[in-house]
Structures are given as C-alpha cells and as structure tokens.
Amino acid sequence: MSSMGATFRQLRRxxxxxxxxxxxxxxxxxxxxxxxxxxxxxSFATLTRLLERINxxxxxxxxxxxxxxxxxxxxxxxxxxVSRLYLADNIGALRQLKSTFxxxxxxxxxxxxxxxxxxxxACIASLTQTTLASSxxxxxxxxxxxxxxxxxxxxxxxxxxxxxxxxxQAITLADLMYKRGLAYVNLQTxxxxxxxxxxxxxxxxxxxxxxxxxxxxxxALFKHLLIxxxxxxxxxxxxxxxxxxxxxxxxxxxxxxxxxxxxxxVKQVGTPALLAHEINYLQRFMPSDxxxxxHEAVDRAPSA
Numbered sequence: 001m002s003s004m005g006a007t008f009r010q011l012r013r014x015x016x017x018x019x020x021x022x023x024x025x026x027x028x029x030x031x032x033x034x035x036x037x038x039x040x041x042x043s044f045a046t047l048t049r050l051l052e053r054i055n056x057x058x059x060x061x062x063x064x065x066x067x068x069x070x071x072x073x074x075x076x077x078x079x080x081x082v083s084r085l086y087l088a089d090n091i092g093a094l095r096q097l098k099s100t101f102x103x104x105x106x107x108x109x110x111x112x113x114x115x116x117x118x119x120x121x122a123c124i125a126s127l128t129q130t131t132l133a134s135s136x137x138x139x140x141x142x143x144x145x146x147x148x149x150x151x152x153x154x155x156x157x158x159x160x161x162x163x164x165x166x167x168x169q170a171i172t173l174a175d176l177m178y179k180r181g182l183a184y185v186n187l188q189t190x191x192x193x194x195x196x197x198x199x200x201x202x203x204x205x206x207x208x209x210x211x212x213x214x215x216x217x218x219x220a221l222f223k224h225l226l227i228x229x230x231x232x233x234x235x236x237x238x239x240x241x242x243x244x245x246x247x248x249x250x251x252x253x254x255x256x257x258x259x260x261x262x263x264x265x266v267k268q269v270g271t272p273a274l275l276a277h278e279i280n281y282l283q284r285f286m287p288s289d290x291x292x293x294x295h296e297a298v299d300r301a302p303s304a
Contacts, residue, residue: 007065009036022053079156086123094124122161132164144173150180155194162201167209174202178221196234203241215245236265264301
C-alpha cells in the first residue's frame with residue numbers, strides 16, 4: 001500500500017488540494033500524511049472515500065499506481081512479449097525467454113514462476129505441434145479453475161496456453177473467464193482485447209473439433225462483449241465467425257454471404273496480411289471449389 005500512498009499524494013498535489021481539504025470528515029490530516037509517506041495502511045473503504053473527495057475514479061487510480069511500479073510494468077511487458085513472439089512463430093526467442101525468466105523475475109512467488117514456465121512450454125508446444133506435458137496442463141487448469149477473479153495475468157495465461165489444453169477443459173475455463181473476468185473487462189483495453197482473442201481461438205477450436213453447439217455459445221459471449229465502444233475489428237471478426245458457424249451448421253449460402261461481406265470490409269480497410277490469414281483459415285472448412293469462389297469474390301471487390 002506504500003506505493004498507493006505515494007500515488008495518492010501525487011494525484012492530490014496535482015489538483016492543488018491540501019491535506020486538510022481532502023481528509024476533512026474522513027481521516028485526520030496527520031493520518032493521511034502518514035499514509036501518503038507509506039508509514040501506515042488504510043482500508044479500501046476509506047481509500048474509496050478519499051478518491052471520491054479528489055474526484056479520481058478507482059480504475060484511474062489503479063492505472064496511475066501500476067504505471068509507477070517498474071516490477072508490474074516489467075511483468076506486463078513480458079506477457080506482451082510472449083504473445084508477440086508466439087504470433088511471430090519465433091520459437092527460438094520463446095526458448096531464450098524461458099531460459100532467462102526465473103533469473104529476471106526472482107521477486108515472483110514460486111507458483112507464478114512455475115505457471116510462466118508452463119505458459120512458455122504451451123506456446124512452444126503449439127508452434128512445434130507437440131503435446132504439452134500433462135503436469136503443465138494440470139498446473140494451468142488447477143490455477144485458473146480456482147482463481148476467484150480473472151484479471152490481466154489470468155487472461156494472458158489462458159490465452160497463451162488455450163490451444164494446448166483439452167478442448168473440454170478449455171470450454172469450461174472459458175466460461176469461468178467470462179463470469180470471473182467480466183467485472184474487470186473495462187479496467188484496461190488489454191483485458192477486453194484478451195477476452196476477444198480467447199473467445200476467437202476457442203470458437204475456432206470448437207469448430208475444428210465439430211463442437212458447433214459450444215461454438216454458438218461462445219459466439220453469444222463474443223457478441224455481448226461488443227457493447228464495448230473501442231472494438232471495430234472485433235465487430236468485423238464477429239461477422240466472420242458467425243458466417244463460418246452458419247456455413248458449418250447447414251446454412252451454407254447465408255454463411256458464405258456473411259463471410260464475403262465481412263472479408264470485403266477487411267480488404268477495404270487496407271489490411272492485406274489479416275485478410276490473407278482470415279481467408280486461408282477458412283480453407284480447412286470448405287471444399288476447394290467453394291473456398292476458391294469465395295476467394296475470387298473477395299478479390300473482385302474494390303479496395304479502399
């Protein structure tokens with residue numbers, strides 16, 4: 001809590017408010033001064049009242065406090081690096097990251113050191129098309145199943161290990177993610193994006209395993225998250241997923257029309273690499289002649 005006290009002082013001073021003005025009727029000015037200097041602790045209820053007094057939202061306060069802590073920023077950057085290297089298929093860099101992680105993050109509890117090892121092993125196993133060790137699967141599943149709240153770390157752990165877990169376990173964990181992480185989803189844009197990525201991967205995994213009822217369930221969760229105002233790409237991605245599931249559940253013509261319309265939008269916003277990825281992925285679900293017709297229809301559409 002000492003760092004939070006320093007963060008509170010920075011925000012209070014930035015608004016040119018005195019200790020007396022802020023503390024009046026809540027705590028004494030001397031107590032608030034001690035809290036700001038890290039000499040005493042404070043209850044969450046009292047902190048909330050003080051934040052209301054200086055007109056700072058709790059999520060905003062947490063953001064400023066975390067930004068001031070290098071350990072948090074370092075760990076958050078590490079998780080971003082894992083995802084970036086995975087998407088780039090950089091197996092060598094992931095192995096190098098694993099070899100140095102424990103030394104670079106000695107401050108973490110042994111549980112999280114083990115979980116991060118398992119997450120890196122999952123990324124490497126996915127890229128090399130090998131099986132993640134059952135002990136690593138069990139460690140990840142047990143931790144996520146017991147976590148009462150899913151925040152930034154839990155979302156990234158699940159997102160980076162999802163494809164190496166048994167599909168039934170992944171489906172169960174995704175339901176937990178949605179129920180236990182929804183309260184935090186608007187706290188950071190990364191939390192929203194992570195849930196979208198996970199649901200996208202899970203819908204695709206369900207489609208690949210012919211678990212179409214489960215895929216439709218997660219499509220509904222995906223759609224519910226679209227109330228968030230910053231998710232243009234995810235709105236288009238939702239249309240692609242809907243078209244894919246419609247096609248697989250017997251509504252071929254309607255599904256192909258939905259896919260074509262969404263893919264043309266992707267083309268027109270000028271993202272050729274993403275367009276190629278989306279079209280190529282669909283090839284595994286369609287006869288070659290149907291896929292080719294879809295590909296040609298998108299090619300004929302005007303670019304931006």
